[in-house]
Amino acid sequence: MTFDQIIAQQTVKQRLLDELSQGRVPHALMLCGPEGCGALPIAVAYAQRLLGDGPMAEKLQHPDLHFVFPIYKKNSGKDSYCDDFLKEWREQLNNRPYFGMSEWMDTIGADNQQLLIYANESSAILRKLSLKSSQGGYKVMVIWLPERMNAECANKLLKLLEEPPALTVFLLVSEQPDKVLQTIRSRTQMVQVPRLSDDDVEQALVERYSVLPAEAKRIARSCMGNMAKALRIITSDAEGEFFFELFVEIMRLTYTRRVKEMKQWADRVASMGRERIKAFLEYCQKMVRENFIYNFGRHDELNYMSTAEAQFAVKFAPFINERNVIGIMEELSLAQRDIAQNTSARIVFFDFALKMTVLIKNR
Numbered sequence: 001m002t003f004d005q006i007i008a009q010q011t012v013k014q015r016l017l018d019e020l021s022q023g024r025v026p027h028a029l030m031l032c033g034p035e036g037c038g039a040l041p042i043a044v045a046y047a048q049r050l051l052g053d054g055p056m057a058e059k060l061q062h063p064d065l066h067f068v069f070p071i072y073k074k075n076s077g078k079d080s081y082c083d084d085f086l087k088e089w090r091e092q093l094n095n096r097p098y099f100g101m102s103e104w105m106d107t108i109g110a111d112n113q114q115l116l117i118y119a120n121e122s123s124a125i126l127r128k129l130s131l132k133s134s135q136g137g138y139k140v141m142v143i144w145l146p147e148r149m150n151a152e153c154a155n156k157l158l159k160l161l162e163e164p165p166a167l168t169v170f171l172l173v174s175e176q177p178d179k180v181l182q183t184i185r186s187r188t189q190m191v192q193v194p195r196l197s198d199d200d201v202e203q204a205l206v207e208r209y210s211v212l213p214a215e216a217k218r219i220a221r222s223c224m225g226n227m228a229k230a231l232r233i234i235t236s237d238a239e240g241e242f243f244f245e246l247f248v249e250i251m252r253l254t255y256t257r258r259v260k261e262m263k264q265w266a267d268r269v270a271s272m273g274r275e276r277i278k279a280f281l282e283y284c285q286k287m288v289r290e291n292f293i294y295n296f297g298r299h300d301e302l303n304y305m306s307t308a309e310a311q312f313a314v315k316f317a318p319f320i321n322e323r324n325v326i327g328i329m330e331e332l333s334l335a336q337r338d339i340a341q342n343t344s345a346r347i348v349f350f351d352f353a354l355k356m357t358v359l360i361k362n363r
Contacts, residue, residue: 001041001044001045001048001058001093001097002045002048002053003017003042003045003046003049005041005045005097006038006041006042006045007038007098007196007200007201007204007227008038008196008197008200009037009038009042009193009194009196012031012042012191012193013042013045015191016042016046016191017049020046020049020050025050025138025169026169026188026189027161027164027168027169027170028161028164028169028170028172028187028188028189029043029046029169029170029171029172029188029189029190029191030146030172030173030174030177030180030185030188030189030190030191031043031171031172031173031174031191031193032174032175032177032190032191032192032193033175033192033193033194033195034175034195034225034226035100035101035175035226035228035229036098036100036196036223036225036226036227036228036229036230037193037194037195037196037225037226037227038098038193038196038227039173039174039175039193040093040097040144040173041097041098042193043142043144043171043173044060044093044097044142046171047065047140047142047169047171048062048065050137050138050140050169051064051065051135051137051138051140052135052137059090059094060090060093060094061090062135063134063135064133064134064135064137064138064139064140065140065142066125066128066129066139066140066141066142067082067086067089067141067142067143067144068082068117068121068125068141068142068143068144069082069085069089069104069117069143069144069145070101070104070115070116070117070144070145070148071084071085071108071115071116071117071118072108072110072113072114072115072116073118079118079120080118081120081121081124082117082121082124083124085108088107088108091107092104092107096231098227098228098231099228099231100226100228100229100232101115101145101275102232102275102276102279103228103232105275111273112272112273112274112275114274115148116148116149116150117143117145117146117148117149117150117153118150118153119150119151119152119153120153121150121153122152122153122156122157125141125153125156125157125160126156126160128141129141129160129165129168130165133167137167138167138168138169139165139167139168139169140168140169140170140171141168141169141170141171142171142173143157143170143171143172143173144173145173145174145175146172146173146174146180146184147174147175147176147177147179147180149180154180154181154184155181157184158181158183158184158187161184161187161188162187170188172184172188177190194225195224195225195226196225196226196227197225198217198220198221198224198225199220200225201216201219201220201223201225201227201230202216202217202219202220204227204230205219205220205230205234209231209234211234218306219233219234222305222306239276239279240283240306241308243279243280243283243284244283244287244306244308244309244312246265246268246269246280247283247284247287248312249265250262250265250353250356251316251319251356251360253265253353254353254356254357254360255319255357255360255361257357259354262350262353262354263350263353265349265353266345266346266349266350266352266353267346269345269349270344270345270346270348270349274339274345277339277345278336278339278340281332281335281336281339284332285329285332285333287305287309288320288325288328288329288332289329290305290309290313291313291316291317291319291320292317292320292321292325294310294313294317295317295318295320295321319360324359324360327359328356328359331352331355331356331359332352335348335349335352
């Protein structure tokens with residue numbers, strides 16, 4: 001991964017390169033930005049530059065380059081470490097550096113398991129960074145999603161950040177920096193990595209992935225600056241179609257008040273696993289928002305729906321209006337909160353469906 005391979009983000013890249021050329025490399029950086037903005041590829045490219053851009057660094061096999069990332073426990077009763085998944089991690093970064101949690105879960109076969117950075121990982125971090133640099137230069141630790149770090153591990157990392165080993169650079173990549181320990185945030189130099197523009201995503205799809213211009217434009221508008229999502233779309237539209245079918249089904253069931261089928265729908269959605277449930281709730285919010293906008297009549301200019309979604313909106317959009325749109329979005333936000341707090345997904349979705357029977361009729 002080189003800086004030339006990173007999509008856009010010229011301001012961030014130039015800042016890091018200027019600091020490096022001027023010998024002002026901070027001991028801890030936190031690159032903060034939403035999924036698919038390129039924060040992780042930037043961190044990897046910067047790490048490789050710090051280590052000299054040699055063949056080992058390019059293959060992510062440099063002995064002074066270390067990675068920490070969310071994992072699951074492979075065997076109950078036995079500790080798992082990031083190094084147990086290092087082969088898959090390197091392959092993921094080399095083959096598709098713009099990715100999100102859903103792709104990482106697929107890569108390591110995590111199914112419905114929750115991924116975390118466990119407490120025992122702190123001992124591995126301490127051991128690696130206590131060793132002398134094999135090349136006599138920097139040692140670099142890249143930590144992806146520190147917000148998923150166990151509290152004990154986070155506290156031990158804090159001690160390292162307070163008294164870092166010589167020539168050690170921490171590169172943290174966070175999508176939700178507000179969920180990282182405040183004491184860790186205060187000891188890092190925070191760099192905001194903004195969302196990509198639609199034009200940046202569209203250009204990358206055409207030039208790097210040979211997507212036809214018209215299709216690239218549609219995808220870029222629908223993914224809203226998330227390159228990981230854009231690649232998700234061109235790789236497979238299956239999940240989007242599945243979410244669309246689930247959304248259409250629950251809207252029809254709530255309108256006709258078929259409670260038994262609504263409960264069955266809630267059971268089916270609850271079986272998808274936490275990460276897919278989160279993605280589905282985001283999809284529902286997008287569909288509510290787009291159908292509300294559809295009512296303004298500026299379809300081509302304002303809407304970001306696929307052909308099938310736009311066809312559905314012709315009849316459905318009038319049911320999303322000024323009288324109920326805020327209530328529906330609030331219920332979806334509450335569902336997101338409850339899922340994040342490990343509330344039973346069956347209860348969350350059945351409760352949402354029941355409330356929708358009232359909201360959807362409010363025309």
